[in-house]
Amino acid sequence: MFCNNCGNKIENNDVFCNKCGSKVGPEMGSIVFARQSKFYGSLIPIKVFIDGNLVTTVGNGKEEKVQVSVGKHKLAFNLWSGNDVEDIELTKEHPNIKINFALKMGAVTSKPKIISIENL
Template structure:
């Protein structure tokens, strides 16, 4: 049994108003049930938010793990490539950052076949007065060494000391820049050279001169030594009067 807080009249637990003074009564049991319901909803919401947060954390953990695995795979591939090129093949001097085109170009410079249609087309019948295969007139010593490394050898010719890069020779002028670029074939006889490329325009005991076209802008000089081709140069064109004045003896 309960009592009205206003007039002290006896009331039932379920009464909403006092039947004596009309005071509105607070039903504590109802309020308690309501509070329990609200608390239950609040706990459910908190629990649900916690599950969402835990789910997000797991998703981010998966994403991070995938990224780490990808980076590890890339690193292993890079290391494998480096090992293959520099250890397995024994090419410790290869720059792994060098592009394929540069590598191909440098490999081409290892051997130049002067008795080939490619050489005939690209050198004997083309203007290469500015250089050949990346060795260009005007390049400094540092530029040459940075691009091609140290020379294989040094030889002496009439013009002076020549730095040899495989089948290409470089002569530096007084300012240490490339003044002349030569092709230096190995064990090619003069007769074989003439048989492949034809008779020269002019020939002396020291050289062959190929210049049948007076308007193409270049002349080919082939230096001879002991019956073999010593060097080949593609240089600026010499006109007919100048050829005759050089005291070159034409072969009949």
């Protein structure tokens, strides 16, 4: 990557630019959360948490895009059944991904379930 201030090439782990001294932020990527359209729970928005922070809310059959730094993160969908935390990772090779999910209906719980993850 390159310094936003002076354009100098920066090594992956550098925190400061070695030419101008500017702080180098984390490399950013994005995640598209795509919720499959389902009859069950169709009116209930699903909250999406990354590293414990609410980042978006996804309605039935909708897609929402969020900016996320490259690296490992904890992903949780919040619904009436509570949280399930999953580990996800955005890599420098694939900083933009799409997570397809749907509600999974069970006898006891009704949870959002990840169906697939695609590189965009």
